[in-house]
Amino acid sequence: MRDFDYVVPKSLDEAVARGKQAEHRFIAGGTLLVDLLRLDVERPAALVDLNAVLSERISWAPNGLTAGALARNSDLADHPDVRRELPALSQALESGASPQIRNLASLGGNLMQRTRCAYFRDPGVAECNKRRPGSGCAALEGYSRMHAVLGGSRACIAVHPSDMSVALLALDAIVRTRRSQGGREIAIADFHALPGETPQVETALEPGEIVTEVFVPASGFSRRSAYVKVRDRAAFAFALASAAVALELSGEKIATARVALGGVATKPWRALEVEAALLGRPPTRETFEAAAKLAANGARTTPHNQFKVELARRVVVRALERAAA
Numbered sequence: 001m002r003d004f005d006y007v008v009p010k011s012l013d014e015a016v017a018r019g020k021q022a023e024h025r026f027i028a029g030g031t032l033l034v035d036l037l038r039l040d041v042e043r044p045a046a047l048v049d050l051n052a053v054l055s056e057r058i059s060w061a062p063n064g065l066t067a068g069a070l071a072r073n074s075d076l077a078d079h080p081d082v083r084r085e086l087p088a089l090s091q092a093l094e095s096g097a098s099p100q101i102r103n104l105a106s107l108g109g110n111l112m113q114r115t116r117c118a119y120f121r122d123p124g125v126a127e128c129n130k131r132r133p134g135s136g137c138a139a140l141e142g143y144s145r146m147h148a149v150l151g152g153s154r155a156c157i158a159v160h161p162s163d164m165s166v167a168l169l170a171l172d173a174i175v176r177t178r179r180s181q182g183g184r185e186i187a188i189a190d191f192h193a194l195p196g197e198t199p200q201v202e203t204a205l206e207p208g209e210i211v212t213e214v215f216v217p218a219s220g221f222s223r224r225s226a227y228v229k230v231r232d233r234a235a236f237a238f239a240l241a242s243a244a245v246a247l248e249l250s251g252e253k254i255a256t257a258r259v260a261l262g263g264v265a266t267k268p269w270r271a272l273e274v275e276a277a278l279l280g281r282p283p284t285r286e287t288f289e290a291a292a293k294l295a296a297n298g299a300r301t302t303p304h305n306q307f308k309v310e311l312a313r314r315v316v317v318r319a320l321e322r323a324a325a
């Protein structure tokens with residue numbers, strides 16, 4: 001690990017200015033960044049500590065949830081209003097990492113977490129377009145069991161690992177940020193980037209831009225929501241496939257549906273065709289199974305990760321059943 005400076009900014013504006021400098025990195029809980037420093041994947045000149053300039057406040061109002069970027073994953077998952085009003089968010093957070101990590105991990109850091117692609121995390125591997133733009137992608141011809149079947153490109157097929165972001169996508173969250181020109185709002189659907197030819201660009205954030213808080217609007221479907229995650233171990237493992245769903249019923253019919261997938265795509269993935277197939281139908285297993293067939297439409301698989309197509313369909317059915325119950 002190379003030496004680096006440690007900077008505690010006195011204001012958000014100072015943090016933005018510092019973050020814009022080359023090779024400066026923000027740190028919040030440090031559960032990801034310290035890992036990447038140890039692995040020698042991140043080699044910053046300075047760490048800019050966000051803990052003094054951001055809020056960890058979580059508040060519920062009739063129009064929705066506002067949570068500061070420093071809100072710890074465990075506090076957000078445990079918050080009684082989040083459990084009651086946004087169960088998919090609470091369940092997604094609780095399915096991630098371990099209690100110790102969730103106690104430290106922040107909302108902003110979770111949104112910004114980097115892929116777990118083993119080739120990305122191993123600087124001994126020369127080919128990784130995300131770590132070394134233009135170097136190639138070792139996963140394309142390598143071992144790709146954990147990799148994406150949706151949203152990939154010739155340059156990168158790494159999965160986005162965040163459970164929480166999948167729930168936020170199903171719940172139409174808005175990410176609030178600060179950059180040198182002032183604050184702005186980014187719809188969660190536009191926050192994470194597809195790899196395309198530039199997999200090193202992972203979000204819509206500009207250099208130095210900081211996530212300050214997340215807003216999740218109250219809606220007719222947010223209470224009837226659920227998150228289901230399938231993984232190799234029951235705890236402390238990333239998703240092979242996961243689904244966050246939300247339903248609004250009108251009488252015996254589905255009036256609104258939200259379906260988002262994790263573990264199978266290069267960014268949290270909205271399954272719009274599944275949503276359309278649910279509308280106006282009764283919330284039965286037959287409806288869910290028919291709609292879920294569309295979950296992985298357009299999938300591009302490798303021999304190692306073909307199983308994810310069927311797994312994605314099954315987690316969607318299970319999550320829809322849980323939300324409807």
Ligand SMILES: Cc1cc2nc3c(=O)[nH]c(=O)nc-3n(C[C@H](O)[C@H](O)[C@H](O)COP(=O)(O)OP(=O)(O)OC[C@H]3O[C@@H](n4cnc5c(N)ncnc54)[C@H](O)[C@@H]3O)c2cc1C
Nearest residue numbers: 028029030031032033096097106108109110112162163211
């Ligand atoms: C062993 C292990 C298992 C895990 N399992 C799961 C899992 O199953 N599911 C899951 O979803 N996650 C999992 N995680 C990931 C975990 O959720 C993240 O490490 C954590 O959420 C990151 O938050 P942090 O505050 O520690 O971020 P940090 O490590 O401090 O920062 C992470 C990144 O975000 C940037 N950043 C942080 N805050 C901001 C901000 N406000 N604005 C702009 N940039 C910012 C940093 O510069 C850095 O690049 C696991 C992690 C570990 C170590």
Ligand code: SF4
Nearest residue numbers: 117128129137156157
């Ligand atoms: S899948 Fe993406 S992160 Fe993994 S080796 Fe290829 S370019 Fe790197």
